[in-house]
């Protein structure tokens with residue numbers, strides 16, 4: 001077994017361990033009772049505090065995301081969020097054997113350092129999984145139907161998501177979420193906030209998240225954030241989006 005495969009295996013085993021400790025009611029049941037949506041993240045997608053190995057090479061997403069950006073983004077920016085959230089967890093007595101989602105759901109009770117880095121770590125762990133060198137993935141029939149019902153068409157959805165991502169002022173993220181009204185919504189959040197946080201204006205389970213911090217695209221695209229977003233659609237791993245949608 002290659003080292004990276006072994007690390008990945010161990011990482012998944014650790015998360016599987018988390019899964020055995022937590023029994024969660026279904027999202028539907030939680031929504032019916034008005035319970036916090038943030039506790040309803042399906043167990044399969046629970047996130048740990050350690051950075052997981054990338055499942056592809058830094059060059060895999062060329063020419064849409066360049067090798068150097070992937071290397072720096074993963075090994076410097078994202079790695080720092082993981083390191084810092086673990087530091088904050090020690091300082092604030094957070095049990096890191098439990099999922100990060102537990103912290104995000106009550107992030108208002110923690111420090112700014114926790115908010116920035118718990119968000120940053122979660123968002124990037126999700127983001128890497130949402131990218132793929134396979135440019136042929138598609139929304140499932142079920143997800144496509146829901147997108148059409150919510151936005152009119154897949155093209156209109158992409159247009160609205162692109163607008164949210166393009167117009168997010170400064171640094172932040174654009175999201176497709178399954179919200180507390182059991183509908184799909186497009187939102188954006190500042191900095192490293194995300195829709196699982198109790199302080200989010202609109203809360204929900206993230207299906208798609210797009211990093212629009214300049215560090216995600218500046219080396220290749222400079223000021224052309226719109227071109228980065230256009231290319232994001234080519235490498236979006238719809239299989240992962242479908243899996244997340246099917247899990248709720």
Ligand code: MN3
Pocket residue numbers: 073077124211213215216
């Ligand atoms: Mn980033």
